[in-house]
Amino acid sequence: MKIAILGAECSGKSTLSQALLAPLATFYPEVTVIDEYLRTWCNAHGRPPQVDEQAHVAHTQAQRIQQATAACVVADTTPLITAVYSDVLFNDPTLYPEAIAFQRTLDVTLVMGLDVAWVADGIQRDGLAIRQRIDARLREVLLAHKVPFASVYGQSSQRTEAALTAITHASTKHHAPQDSGQPWVWVCDTCSDAACEHRLFSRLTQSSMGR
Template structure:
């Protein structure tokens, strides 16, 4: 049976890669599960080509990202996907007015056990050819939410910096990990801490269209 796919999406410079790496390190060393990290295809493509892709090249990049994640799932219990085809589709829509990749991007997310959406609370940092500027983050974030919401797909917002961001992601992943583990939980270690954290979480209630965590993300959002 293929492993669980955990999608990590979000606007540029919101810590997707750092979060994926931190989760991979924490989970692979403490859970006993076979964890894999699927790096971003677009970054490798831009570094190799020395430019950003043209409209007609977007589909192949999205397909390669999906193929990478699914190939890793054949041998791993858990795959942390550092971005997904949906992000390629969103950028194709915003940059080139091309919505043709959205259906495939959303179909990939239907196969994911969980989608983590990185919040806009980190400072924008330049990083090579891929990043356009802080001004594009809000439109990209809105487009991702709109696409997922329109498809009836949920997500968990990951906010905070450093350990708080990692803890927020672990809070979202915990129920999946506890269900995945067949043997009894150990008395110590990460799984016991995850179980304790899960038990301590307040009862979840929907607050607004943009929130899906008990601590409302609008508390940090400068657009409010």
């Protein structure tokens, strides 16, 4: 099982990746998290990568995910995030084909909502406006290429529970017969409106708590 956690900067990807370790370990004999290589690159170079360095970041992240041998792999970001940033920041869409192809090899794609506070983090973050643009573009790309994904909202344990519910739902669909219907989508497969998705997720959460 390979689970991808995607999202713009400061959207809770790393926090959720670590939070999923313990609960997933009850289902899989070994669970590992593949950290975001971009952070390692930025710390080593003292700056974010430029347009001609983006492909290296994307390829290294993909390689690390591919080489993981644990029964369950949680990837804190995939090459698709690098491709989206290259598009939005440098107007360079050339990384999309490989990134989309790689994304399709993964079992579950979770997209983080923007309902967590933005916190400055030195050289790796560009600000609230960029975070919103990246989030919107990421959803547009996933929907345009019909890559199934689940939007995850909530604070702390609520977000972890929401992610686990989406993983369970997605893995059930993933292992269903091929003629069982359309690819899974957790909250919204017709638009990239995060606010719309958040409203629906809130209703589902309230309904679940009421039972």
